[in-house]
Amino acid sequence: MKQIVNVALPKGRLGEKVYDMFEKAGYSCPSIKENTRKLIFENEETGVRFFWVKPSDVAIYVERGAADIGVAGKDILLEYEPDVYEMLDLDLGKCRMAVAAHKDFRDDTDKTLRVATKFVNIAKTFYGEKCRDIDIIKLNGSIELAPILGLSDVIVDIVETGKTLIENNLEPIETIVPISARLISNKASLKFKNEEINNIKNALALQVEEKKSKDDK
Amino acid sequence: MNFQSDIIRGDEKAVFSLRSLYSSFGFKQFRMSKFEEYDLYVKNKDFLVSNEVITFTDGSGKLLALKPDVTLSIIKNSKDCGEKIQKVYYDENVYRTTKGNKEFREIMQTGLECIGNIGTYEVAEVVLLALKSLEEITDDFILDISYMDIILSVLSDAGLDSQQNQKILKAIGEKNTDEIKKICAEEKIDADRIVSLVTINGKYENVIEKLEKLCVTYNEKAHLKTFKEILTFLCDSGYADKINIDFSIVNNMNYYNGVVFQGYVNKIPSSILSGGQYDNLMLKMNRKDKAIGFAVYLDLLQRFNNTDKEYDVDYVLLKNDTDDIFVISKCVSELKKENSSVLVQNEIPENIKYRKAFKITAERVEEI
Secondary structure (H helix, E strand, C coil), X not given: CCCCEEEXXXXXXXXXXXXXXXXXXXXXXXXXXXXXXCCEEEECCCCEEEEEECHHHHXXXXXXXXXCEEEEEHHHHHHHXXXXXXXXXXCCCCEEEEEEEECCCCCCCCXXXXXXXXXXXXXXXXXXXXXXXXXXXXXXXXXXXXHHCCCCCEEEEEECCCHHHHHCCEEEEEEEEEECEEEEECHHHHHXXXXXXXXXXXXXXXXXXXXXXXXXX | CCCCHHHCCHHHHHHHHHHHHHHHCCCEECCCCCEEEHHHHHHCHHHCCCCCCCEEECCCCCEEEECCCCHHHHHHHCCCCCCCEEEEEEEEEEEEECCCCCCEEEEEEEEEEEEECCCHHHHHHHHHHHHHHXXXXXXXXXXXXXXXXXXXXXXXXXXXXXXXXXXXXXXXXXXXXXXXXXXHHHHCCCCHHHHHHHCCEECHHHHHHHHHHHCCCHHHHHHHHXXXXXXXXXXXXHHCCCEEEECCCCCCCCCCEEEEEEEEECCCCCCCEEXXXXXXXXXXXXXXXEEEEEEEEHHHHCCCCCCCCCCCEEEEEECCCCCCHHHHHHXXXXXXXXXXXXXXXXXXXXXXXXXXXXXXXXXEEEEC
């Protein structure tokens, strides 16, 4: 018997791109594109059930088994370290986690470095490896404001194009880690829906490879 | 003792059946205190699932901890007994935070440890008991099994430093082949052997050929021989369909060696059984003997196979303050005749589901 695979997709542009990959892989669910207030979309024929969730919640749905698989940014996986399998780098939503500071910032190593960020865990690990003493200031948005107003010396945040930084007289000074979207799977689901999940993974991996070889040309 | 079977929760049922399973193999129950000196955990911090421990000082100023783990206490309290083997089981509550969550939780855990001069038979018996434990819970289960020494041998072959080793082990645990390839590329080492080890996943008969090709050195071949012996024993015991060889199970390499395993039950999102051979931990605790054991996390079973009860209580019996207590008692006995549950109340309580309600009229029950 074919088992339904529950897929948590991140709301927003990235999620739509990911859905397109699923569709191309043969796991379509046309009703998802209709403008409805529905939250869950199912296609019994292909054996998938999609639902949209807040991007930072995807890992929680998957870790706790409400979704069998899902797509989450590497930033979320590094920050929350959910107990899941990281099956595939989808090569989508590419950006980087970086340290940024005011243009004329000079790192004064005899002082504690004040770091403003949404990603407390990532910042702690990064500076921990350097044995640097830091003071973490957890913010939930508009991180770029912190160094401008003197709230912090540097920020740790996602940098996509760097435009926002430049407009605010900031610049990235160090890359912590490249970020992209990853296909993740619940650990128990992979045991009990192994074939179904691996079929999806392989179909998506094929597209990633195709895209990569096209880019190389 | 007679009781209605529907009042026992899934986790409570499991405790009883697991106890009887372990004692049928001659394991003895080990009862321990809820507290332990904090010192024991500091020395072996990495062995614990979470680093957070609830501590407090006792009357004499000694720093104590509420047990976050059972294995360490059992090793501490067992003696090195030469050629002999000690077999114990426990069911205890432990206190710890879960991964990614800073809140403490009380976790009901049962399990067993086999300590002493253990050989392949003991290892195979413990894994067999792990399989039987899962079987007590449901028929729909899988035991993932791997062999730490083989993983460590393949990694040491690559010649990484300990920090890189930890990173690779983490990626192996996540089945993250992209990350493994990335780390190997950075270190300019060949990723093929590690990647093909991690992608080994399946039933014994389907993966053994691949595994034999992969194990090339003398050490690896010797480890594989033991691993095969154990797996054949388990398959012959009727569990061939339930065993999944998966080299992504990696427990801390400073403590574990040999067989490591994790049990999954369909409809429960995380592993409910976890264990392995931990001779290295024994060495760290200045012991020459070997050990293997596992734990079953029973708290996960609370929601498993629990059909919601239709009613909280069968009958509600409303009494008046003026009613004679013997009359009330007679009415209760009358309602209880069919083995039903009866709640005596002044008014019908809110938030309760009952089958029928009665009141007492002229010393008799009357349905409302």
